[in-house]
Amino acid sequence: MNEKRAQGGESLLFLTDAQLRRGIEAMFFAYRGFTADPDRILARHGYGRAHHRAVHFINRWPGTTVNNLLAILGVTKQSLNRVLRTLIEDGLVESRVGHRDRRERHLSLTEPGRALERELSDAQTARMRDAFRRAGPDAVAGFRRVLEEMMDEDLRHLFEDAA
Numbered sequence: 818m819n820e821k822r823a824q825g826g827e828s829l830l831f832l833t834d835a836q837l838r839r840g841i842e843a844m845f846f847a848y849r850g851f852t853a854d855p856d857r858i859l860a861r862h863g864y865g866r867a868h869h870r871a872v873h874f875i876n877r878w879p880g881t882t883v884n885n886l887l888a889i890l891g892v893t894k895q896s897l898n899r900v901l902r903t904l905i906e907d908g909l910v911e912s913r914v915g916h917r918d919r920r921e922r923h924l925s926l927t928e929p930g931r932a933l934e935r936e937l938s939d940a941q942t943a944r945m946r947d948a949f950r951r952a953g954p955d956a957v958a959g960f961r962r963v964l965e966e967m968m969d970e971d972l973r974h975l976f977e978d979a980a
Contacts, residue, residue, distance in 0.1 A: 854940035867900045869937055876934040879925045889975055
């Protein structure tokens with residue numbers, strides 16, 4: 818651990834359990850707000866949050882494999898297959914056989930899939946942009962740092978690789 822990071826952490830040791838619980842509650846309510854607009858959009862299409870996560874990461878990494886998506890989402894193969902089947906049947910995702918390994922399935926969004934992803938991300942981007950604007954640049958940097966520190970170490974590389 819570097820010295821600057823250690824000093825920053827030491828200054829936060831005064832947080833009480835009650836203050837940490839308030840932080841946990843803030844995360845719950847913030848997540849509820851962050852997902853509210855996309856939930857309304859998804860409901861119009863008969864989809865849920867699992868569909869949103871799949872569409873988001875397929876858009877982020879076009880051509881990703883089903884196995885890679887499983888690792889990113891941390892869901893069961895059965896659960897992901899249900900979501901993908903719906904998205905493929907509805908024409909939002911296309912699945913192609915791998916060139917090197919024919920057992921692999923590579924996923925990408927179709928134009929309607931990209932349009933849905935844009936609508937969902939636009940709603941969340943607007944909410945996040947407004948919150949960041951109101952909180953200010955120091956809060957934005959601190960918020961991102963806290964989120965990164967909360968990520969499981971073995972998954973942090975997925976976030977860093979996406980930058």
